[in-house]
Amino acid sequence: MRKIFPAEELARDERFVRVDQMERLADPRTAWRPDADGEAGSAGRPAAKKKRAFEFSPDQASAPDDARGLMHGIFMGEIQALEGAGRTCWDFETGKGDDEAPFELKLDMARQCWDESRHCEISVKLSEWMGTEVGEFSESTFLYEAACNPDPVLRLTGVNRALEGLAIDVFHTMKEFGGQVGDPVLEFCEDWMLADEVTHVKMGSDWLRRLTEQDPDRRERALEFQRLVDKIFSLNGARGEEEDSPIKLARRFRELAGFATEEIDEIAEDAREERRVTEARVEEKAAALGAR
Amino acid sequence: MAADVHLTPERFDLVHFDRDRLLAVARTVVADCGFGGEPVHIDVDETTPRGRSRVEGDRPVRLRIESGALEDPRRPRCLSEVVAAEVIGRHLLQTTDRRDPTFGAPADEDGLSLALRTAWDIYALARLARLGYGDQEQRWRYHFRNRCGFSDTADAGFDTLWQAESLTWPQIEALAGAPPR
Numbered sequence: 062m063r064k065i066f067p068a069e070e071l072a073r074d075e076r077f078v079r080v081d082q083m084e085r086l087a088d089p090r091t092a093w094r095p096d097a098d099g100e101a102g103s104a105g106r107p108a109a110k111k112k113r114a115f116e117f118s119p120d121q122a123s124a125p126d127d128a129r130g131l132m133h134g135i136f137m138g139e140i141q142a143l144e145g146a147g148r149t150c151w152d153f154e155t156g157k158g159d160d161e162a163p164f165e166l167k168l169d170m171a172r173q174c175w176d177e178s179r180h181c182e183i184s185v186k187l188s189e190w191m192g193t194e195v196g197e198f199s200e201s202t203f204l205y206e207a208a209c210n211p212d213p214v215l216r217l218t219g220v221n222r223a224l225e226g227l228a229i230d231v232f233h234t235m236k237e238f239g240g241q242v243g244d245p246v247l248e249f250c251e252d253w254m255l256a257d258e259v260t261h262v263k264m265g266s267d268w269l270r271r272l273t274e275q276d277p278d279r280r281e282r283a284l285e286f287q288r289l290v291d292k293i294f295s296l297n298g299a300r301g302e303e304e305d306s307p308i309k310l311a312r313r314f315r316e317l318a319g320f321a322t323e324e325i326d327e328i329a330e331d332a333r334e335e336r337r338v339t340e341a342r343v344e345e346k347a348a349a350l351g352a353r
Numbered sequence: 354m355a356a357d358v359h360l361t362p363e364r365f366d367l368v369h370f371d372r373d374r375l376l377a378v379a380r381t382v383v384a385d386c387g388f389g390g391e392p393v394h395i396d397v398d399e400t401t402p403r404g405r406s407r408v409e410g411d412r413p414v415r416l417r418i419e420s421g422a423l424e425d426p427r428r429p430r431c432l433s434e435v436v437a438a439e440v441i442g443r444h445l446l447q448t449t450d451r452r453d454p455t456f457g458a459p460a461d462e463d464g465l466s467l468a469l470r471t472a473w474d475i476y477a478l479a480r481l482a483r484l485g486y487g488d489q490e491q492r493w494r495y496h497f498r499n500r501c502g503f504s505d506t507a508d509a510g511f512d513t514l515w516q517a518e519s520l521t522w523p524q525i526e527a528l529a530g531a532p533p534r
Contacts, residue, residue: 078427078428080427080428080429084429085429088402088429088430089367090367090368090399090400090401090402090420090430091400091401091402092401092402092403119499120467122405122467122470123404124499125495125496125499126404126492126496128499129492129495130426189491190491190495191491191492191495192489192490192491192492192493192494192495193492196427197426197427198426198427199426199427199428199429242498242499242503243502243503244498244499244503245503246503350400
């Protein structure tokens with residue numbers, strides 16, 4: 062059995078279609094216009110003012126399908142998280158060296174495999190509940206790619222702290238959405254999985270601290286990688302602490318998972334910066350389209 | 354009777370839609386929905402990824418569709434013929450409803466609540482499914498539940514909308530939980 066399994070060779074059947082994130086980012090269209098009308102079907106709604114790539118709210122006509130798409134994305138993430146945690150159990154020799162993983166860390170990763178496989182099962186059943194077919198939406202392999210880092214500490218910061226931290230925010234938002242629309246199944250399932258994600262992020266926080274206690278340089282590299290992953294996958298600034306952020310930063314749950322206040326503040330500030338960058342990009346696109 | 358479909362733009366630059374295939378799908382749906390004897394204009398806004406669509410004219414029928422509404426959810430900026438047929442067919446059947454004097458008088462699209470719009474969409478999509486276009490009953494049930502409640506009453510309302518061959522607007526309003534006038 063080989064070590065360090067590349068993302069291109071992940072086992073998938075014909076239902077799954079993979080899309081590169083760069084292809085999405087290269088989309089020349091924009092949802093925002095300075096003179097656009099508001100959402101059809103809601104008389105009196107003001108004109109679209111938000112230069113966002115993504116909106117998620119029950120009062121959007123597309124909300125049920127947005128929730129379905131988001132859930133399918135979560136499902137893809139759960140599969141990749143399972144694959145990533147499983148790889149970390151195997152890819153490193155057991156030991157305390159920099160290129161090794163302690164037995165206790167492998168035990169935590171095995172525990173995470175158990176959780177993620179349960180999340181896959183929950184996600185499939187939720188998809189049935191929401192009328193979504195497996196493979197109805199595309200897959201991006203960014204979570205698994207973060208789990209391919211040759212340094213086990215960077216894997217944990219990239220996956221367990223950055224991406225599963227994002228999962229905390231998304232699950233919390235989905236749970237709130239389920240509550241707002243009165244969907245008891247969605248609300249309960251998200252709450253259940255959210256509890257597990259807090260544990261996964263905490264594992265990442267704990268192992269980061271333990272494995273870099275005597276190695277501040279390695280800790281710095283790990284936190285830099287975490288920040289990079291956080292920025293890349295901030296959903297173009299859609300994840301934030303503003304009132305109108307489609308995905309809310311779940312500060313309290315992150316604290317429970319071992320994030321310091323300063324770390325969360327930094328994530329929030331990076332999100333605001335990403336939002337500014339995205340809005341500028343959207344304005345450029347709108348100007349380019351207006352000139353056609 | 355051959356369908357008379359006019360599709361704009363003449364060329365897609367920002368999305369990878371095969372214009373000929375979209376035209377072919379539109380012609381088939383137009384004929385199957387009973388509009389074979391009159392012109393139907395379809396204007397696709399390829400500048401936005403959003404998925405809104407609306408009827409902007411009745412005689413002739415004019416549809417304005419944002420490109421996201423025709424897009425394959427698995428392949429960015431690519432056409433989904435199944436999705437396109439659903440969007441076009443839904444609007445055509447609702448136009449048929451509006452033209453039927455026994456149906457009733459729904460408000461303009463902008464004046465409909467999300468619950469009413471969803472209920473009417475489902476009534477149209479079910480008829481379209483029986484014509485052979487798409488069949489995502491559970492997906493539409495989830496839409497209906499989001500707007501009208503996760504309850505046995507709402508589920509019974511959905512079942513009626515999904516199975517009915519002929520409903521009036523007041524009946525749709527009642528099924529969507531709208532208060533009687």
